[in-house]
Amino acid sequence: MTKQRLVILGGGESGVGTALLGKEKGFQVFVSDKGTIKKTYKNVLIHNEIEWEEGQHSEDKILNADIVMKSPGIPDKVTLIQLLIAADIPVISEIEFASKYTEANIIGITGSNGKTTTATLTHHLLKQDLSVGLAGNIGDSFAKQILEHDYSNYVLEISSFQLDGVIDFKPNIAVITNVTPDHLDRYNYQFENYVASKFRIAMNQTKDDYLIYDADDEVITNWLKANPVQSKLLPFSLIKPIENGAYLDKENIKITIDNNQIIMPTANLALEGKHNIKNAMAASTVAHLLKIRKQTIRESLENFQGVEHRLEHVLKINKVQYINDSKATNVNATYFALESMDAPTVWIVGGEDKGNDYKELFQFVNEKVKAIICLGVDNEKLMHNFGNMVDVIIETQYMSEAVKIAYKIAETGDNVLLSPACASFDLFENYEDRGRQFKDAVRNL
Incomplete structure (x- = not known):
């Protein structure tokens, strides 16, 4: 009996894990990643003799699948996924x-x-x-x-x-x-x-x-x-x-x-x-x-100690509390962050906007935020929404600069909050990278 062919799109954590389980369960496994596969994952695939490719999706090796597991990062609307769906090949998640x-x-x-x-x-x-x-x-x-x-x-x-x-x-x-x-x-x-x-x-x-x-x-x-x-x-x-x-x-x-x-x-x-x-x-x-x-x-x-990059108290410097909430990649998450601030706050915000509506933040910005630092490639929408609400609103594209500006503005008893309300991909690898850069910049003050 021929083995069922399992094709995995994306050679990250879920992709490589699925490849290992698939091989163990008797599938013929092929992993394809349009980007570069991390060295650690590549080594696992090589060690387990699982066929893989990077930098491309070879359609001839993918469209003959019996089943396809795709990384959650790949949208359904890309052509390759549409071709698989048209061919009635099940496209499923690792879960x-x-x-x-x-x-x-x-x-x-x-x-x-x-x-x-x-x-x-x-x-x-x-x-x-x-x-x-x-x-x-x-x-x-x-x-x-x-x-x-x-x-x-x-x-x-x-x-x-x-x-x-x-x-x-x-x-x-x-x-x-x-x-x-x-x-x-x-x-x-x-x-x-x-x-x-x-x-x-x-x-x-x-x-x-x-x-x-x-x-x-x-x-x-x-x-x-x-x-x-x-x-x-x-x-x-x-x-x-x-x-x-x-x-x-x-x-x-x-x-x-x-x-x-x-x-x-x-x-x-x-x-x-x-x-x-x-x-x-x-x-x-x-x-x-x-x-x-x-x-x-x-x-x-x-x-319970909480999750890194989620309202994480980093350091207190000159009686100013620095808080890393880099995981706040949407408006609602930032709503919770601002709601929980109990002192005047210098707010670092911005990144890749996913169609945000900032209205629900207005009450907190009026009540609690004394200055806004916009950290994104395009900050026009933030300037338009919040420009009239605070005395100080500044743009930068560097985390280290954002933290230095916050340090100058903040006074005894204030908070400095990184809660971007946006995705991180315009200036950072991911929200973890953004949060770590914030923490490093605070420690270097």
């Missing part, structure tokens, strides 16, 4: 491919914001008592972990791009943190297409599965009314009591599942800000569902 080879209990977490923090926090709450891997859009490839560890549980952070490539994938527990306009450039600027993408996380769920979601998010609640799902609903809310799910009652999080209630004080949560109470609610609901002890949940919430 879809890998999930077929594990019997594990899967917790899938998506949302426009908060998914990395919620996934990392959920993993942190579960790992004391359970065998659990953390994968998806974060950490080591899901496929590779199935091959090497096959944990009994996985927490997967899943982007809308990864969900676009699922067919049968079904998490036992799905979490939707929130849905706000993001990546609209990939969804024909139709917000409803993007919302539909996020809800693919629940499309295969049955009545034995759970959907945990933010009941204060109108986009989510309206979508659920119009498009009911099969799963058991466990909403969470900061503003109203919830019978089955989680809510904030004064200073306590109350979580009820099948009449079994636990209460968590929020006073000692390691993470600050209202949005982090929501992240804590979502993660604790998963933990309570999986019968983690109340004491373990409480201790884990109190000692």
